[in-house]
Amino acid sequence: MYHPDVIRHPESCPALVLNADYTPLSYYPLSLWPWQTAIKAVFLDRVDIVSTYEREVHSPSFQMKIPSVIALKQYVRPSAYPAFTRFNLFLRDRFTCQYCGSPHDLTFDHVVPRRAGGRTTWENVATACSPCNLRKGGRTPKEAHMKLTVPPIRPTTWQLQEHGRAFPPNHLHDSWHDWLYWDVELLA
Numbered sequence: 001m002y003h004p005d006v007i008r009h010p011e012s013c014p015a016l017v018l019n020a021d022y023t024p025l026s027y028y029p030l031s032l033w034p035w036q037t038a039i040k041a042v043f044l045d046r047v048d049i050v051s052t053y054e055r056e057v058h059s060p061s062f063q064m065k066i067p068s069v070i071a072l073k074q075y076v077r078p079s080a081y082p083a084f085t086r087f088n089l090f091l092r093d094r095f096t097c098q099y100c101g102s103p104h105d106l107t108f109d110h111v112v113p114r115r116a117g118g119r120t121t122w123e124n125v126a127t128a129c130s131p132c133n134l135r136k137g138g139r140t141p142k143e144a145h146m147k148l149t150v151p152p153i154r155p156t157t158w159q160l161q162e163h164g165r166a167f168p169p170n171h172l173h174d175s176w177h178d179w180l181y182w183d184v185e186l187l188a
């Protein structure tokens with residue numbers, strides 16, 4: 001499964017960015033900054049270093065361990081609604097076809113087809129497997145005699161995070177676990 005939070009190059013040492021209340025600034029996508037951005041923010045006094053990698057960066061005038069977790073000094077109000085992205089849409093629908101429930105071969109279906117004026121919005125796009133998408137064709141669910149299990153809605157950030165518990169990223173640095181709700185103990 002494609003997950004945008006997968007760190008393809010863990011050796012690139014990204015920093016997990018926490019808000020001033022020590023919750024991640026964002027889950028979808030996970031708030032990660034390149035180490036260069038993180039170090040710049042340290043020097044601008046905008047963040048506190050919470051945890052570091054073993055790796056160090058050197059220059060003629062200084063040396064420091066690369067931050068693995070940083071926290072903003074000033075609280076940023078989280079947005080109530082997540083970004084409209086392919087991944088977030090799949091996550092809203094829990095990676096299942098909204099017509100038959102299949103988790104395989106997923107695509108996007110315009111509920112009201114584009115040619116009938118259907119727009120590409122949270123409310124008009126649903127996860128559908130290829131067979132269902134083909135079967136439905138350029139018709140509305142009613143015309144195609146197909147029923148959506150859940151009508152598509154614009155999810156709140158909170159709703160998406162609730163769904164996200166079931167789909168943790170594949171790679172998380174050890175020092176991030178304390179700050180992420182993917183920690184299983186929190187679910188117990």
Ligand SMILES: [Zn+2]
Nearest residue numbers: 097100129132
């Ligand atoms: Zn289907």
